[in-house]
Amino acid sequence: MPRFFSNKRLILLLVGVIVLVALISFTLRDRHNASLPERIVKDVVGFGQSIFSKPAYYITNVIENVDGIMNTYEENKALKERLSEYASNQAKLVDIEEENKRLLGIIGEEDNLRKYDPIHATVIARNPDQWEKKIIIDKGEIHGIEKNMAVMTAQGLVGKVVLVSEFNSTVELLTTENKELRVSAVIAGKSAFGLIEGFDRKRGELIMKRIDSTFEVEAGQKVISSGLGGVFPKGLPIGEVTEVSTDDYGLTKLAYIRPASDFSMLDHVIVAKRKSLSVDGADGNGTVGEEGEDGS
Incomplete structure (x- = not known):
């Protein structure tokens, strides 16, 4: 009797293994439809996931909304501060412009050295052999x-x-080797005048010469156009002083200027439509007529 039960258990074990293998092979084969047990399991699992996922998504959305509201509040606060600052600056600008008009009227100056009409243009060509010298723009005589x-x-x-x-x-660039292209410039906030004439290709910087030796010029100071040459309007950024030295004779100072514009990546430019105010025969102090042989 025990022998029979022992054989019966072995037979049941073998049958169970065979059924298990059959089920595995049936499940692994390529089928387009799931079996009934699979559908039941998937439905139960999916229902459970939906029960837990919806509250989780809701809580996550609530947290994100609260975070977004806090960020919006901070941004709104910063924008209000900047708007207040902008309004204050606008008021100051209007006041300065009115004062400037009154002063111009007092001294009888009819022309403002900063005034010009901008003409926007696109760079359409650039000769690789003259990459640092000249560019061609898509505006000509018919455009003014x-x-x-x-x-x-x-x-x-x-x-x-x-x-x-x-x-x-x-357009001839300031980085040209043509020494006839000169710009009357001034150190911003100072009365230190000089001439931008020349470009140090190794340093990639402009050279400002003829600066009076009595003026204190330091690295980091901004350089702008003086407007006194008749070609370039006053106040156009040119660059920033990186180093100051004396010329060969020690009578005037020389400064290296890091250009404000990236000359290697010119695509859109602005042409300043302004009548020339230069006078022929002016002296060499950078006051009038310094922007090259054609500066008048």
Whole structure:
């Protein structure tokens, strides 16, 4: 009797193994429809997931909304502060402009050295052999472009128009080796005048010469156009002083200027439409007529 039960258990074990293998093979085969047990299991699992996932998603959304509200509050607070500052600056600007008008009326000055009409242009060509010297823009004579007009980007001065045709113009850059292209410049906030003439290709910086030796010029000071040469309007950013030294004779100072504009990535520029105020035969102090041989 025990022997029989022992054999019976063995037979049941073998049958169970066979059924298990059959079920595994049936489950693993390529099927388009799930079996009834699989559907039951999936439905139960899916229902359980939906029960737990919906509250979790709800809580997550609540937390994200609260976080978004806090961020919005902080941004709104910062914007209000900036708006208040902007309004204050606008009021100051209006006051300064009115004061400037009154002063111009007092001294009888009819022309403002900063005034110009901007003409927006796109760089359409650049000769690889003259990459650091000249560019061609898509505005010409029919657009109001004239020779010797100043050309700039949003960052600062880049050069002047040297050749004008009907539909395009050629601009000579400040990085040119042409020593005839000179810009009357001044240290911002100072009375230190000088001339931007020359470009140090190794340093990638402009050279400002003829600075009076009595003026204190330091690295980090901003350099802008003086507007006294008749070609470049006053106040256009040129760059920042990086180093100061004396010239060969020790009579004047020389400064290296890091350009405000990136001359290697010029795509859109602005041409300053302004009548020339330069006078022929001016002296060499950077007051008038210094922007090159065609500066008048």
